Amino acid sequence: MASEKSNVVELPGPMTYRDTCEKHGEYQGKITEIMGRQFKSGCAKCSEERRAAEAAAEIEAKAREDRERLQRKLGSAMIPTRFADKTFENYAANTPRQQKALNACRDYADRFPEHYDAGRCLMLLGRPGTGKTHLGAAIANDIIHRSSALAVYRTVGGVLQYIKGSYDRDAEYTEVEAFKSLISPHLLILDEVGATKPTEFELATLFAIINGRYEEKLPTVVISNLPPKELPEAIGDRCVDRLREGGGIVVGFDWESARGVQA
Template sequence: MTVPTILKSETAQCSEHGQYHKHLVESFIGDRIWQGCPRCQFDAVHSPDDAIYKPAAAVRDARDLNARLIASDIPLRFRKATLDNYQTITSPAQQAIALRQCRDYAQGFEANWNVGRSMMLLGGLGTGKTHLGCAIAQHAIREFRAVARYTSALSIIRDVKSTFAKDAELTETKIYEALSTPDLLIVDEVGVQNGSDFERQVLFETINSRYERLQPTIVISNLSILAMRKCLGDRVVDRLSDHDGPAVLFNWASARGEA
């Protein structure tokens, strides 16, 4: 589990346990959280008294959720993206369909995870694909305590290429293993790469290894389904479509720049 970044530390005094280091830590939603005496927190979550245990357990669970959300690598711009605040004003009827498909996938995540059902979000720039992809990831983390990770196709390719250096700290196997581990992987910006055989193979390895482990993947792309087949190959698209994995189409004008 990724530990939230410590932004500031101060020496503090606990009336019961004496001096301790108080930490100001990063919060996923943008504010900051002061963490109090760790021994007090430990004692409280092990208390037989519900009046003491329950609020302490709520604090513990909130910290765990915060750490899971930060570990998802959802970009700062999309940390507030939810299914409920997605705007359906550019093309209301079509957007409502896309939102419903994404909501159905998110609410049924446990069943989707059980069979390794993936998803594709396809369409033009500025149509809300990344918003909904990140919203699904957040829902899976918050409601199912899933481990979700956001990345981009270019980041995956760059990470694999970095293993070719003589002084590389990670191996190619380690990179693919890390990508195979999360319960849900969001791969954004598929199709903006150069389209080389090497890049196509890297993305195939990423998606196929997850497919074999029954781990769902959500692919986000500006390409059409036919262009996806040309870019990634039929094998990849077929794996993403297995078990009726939905392809959600975002065929409306960009909302960027609108009030």
Template sequence: METRERGCDYHPNYMSSLIAGRWSECPKCVQEKIDYEMSEAGKKAAADRLAAQSEYLLKKAAIPPRFSDRTLETFIANNEGQQKALGTAHAYVNDFTKTSGQSLILCGGVGAGKTHIAVGIAHELIARQCQCIFTSVIGAVRSVKETYNRSSEITEREAIDNLIKPDLLILDEVGVQFGSDTEKLILFEIINGRYENRKSTIVISNLAMTALAEYLGERVVDRLREDGGKLVVFDWPSHRRQAA
């Protein structure tokens, strides 16, 4: 092992070893860093950095203000179906890794809590420093089609890549739009790109599963169901109507 005498700004010279192409650092500096991180001040600084990063990721997530306070803890699970949906969400969070590629399909009636569950999952993952993006399908397609304008600062490929890169992409209101061939192709590019990169996607739709499969196409549904992807059907009455 190659060694040489080196120095740092704070301590006398020390012997450094070349390990895996890198020279070892000053041992006293390394120990001081460890001691600081173990101290209360170090722990607080680390917690502050974590909180700041989570706040940044939350802003980047683009969760609509109407849903920004939705968490898994505030989801009301009175019946068996709701309890199962909540349990699936917690399991999804606990099993989530940035390279798992596991997706969720949340479908069923309006106002049953699909978006609540999806946003609740996003909050949990953001707290774990995962990058999450929330968008409607219309918004996703629009962001890509806007690049067709000559004044666009990014290309179509870059716009699609922006939707492929996040650890989790939540696609809301799937099936609301007419679904032209161009829109379906863009949607396939996004979902297929995430599938190939083992990125997780949550699809939210008011359509029944048969209608959703017809809209998305079997290839897309197959990709969403691979790697342990799950379907959760929200088949209970609307929370909104009950609240009214």
């Protein structure tokens, strides 16, 4: 009976050689033959150090990319320098009412993915100098640092100037682009609402922004020195209705101003 022919080819094990590394001294390496050519492995410790250096460089490049992305986000957020370092931790909550406001704003930031999905808005309303802008900036900073979402801070005055700037003959952006930049961010923080008697242009502009975000189901934070009952006069009933829809949250700031108070 003829024996079956095996398809298995026995290959010789890798050849070895000895050499000396200037850094690590004598070592034993391997010689691999590929397509008739022989390749030496080199010093194993050097190879290990090279892989570690490449891994560290990759980690540093990723960290640098993350830092640059964060800086771009912070730049796009347009948070004023005075409020750029405002956080929940450095907000002075010395009374139960201040602590309640702090807790509400911290909770909004902590649960932002849920509020974002619902398009749920937040209104910080009450007396000037009570820390509303501080907490609004803290919300933006927290969201920017902890997620991929973009939170943008703008004052009503800045918004109006920005929109009007698109009408200039030499403007580098159109009115449509201006409104899009205000409607598209994951979160828009709109400060100084009702700071002056509203004009028809201001009312129309605020409605276009708030309604545009409402239609896209995007949340908005409104900051105003007005009490809740006076907000409709400043931005219109339709805007207030859209801010309240879907469980819009109102946080009151009814204590005395802390500005000028000596520590």
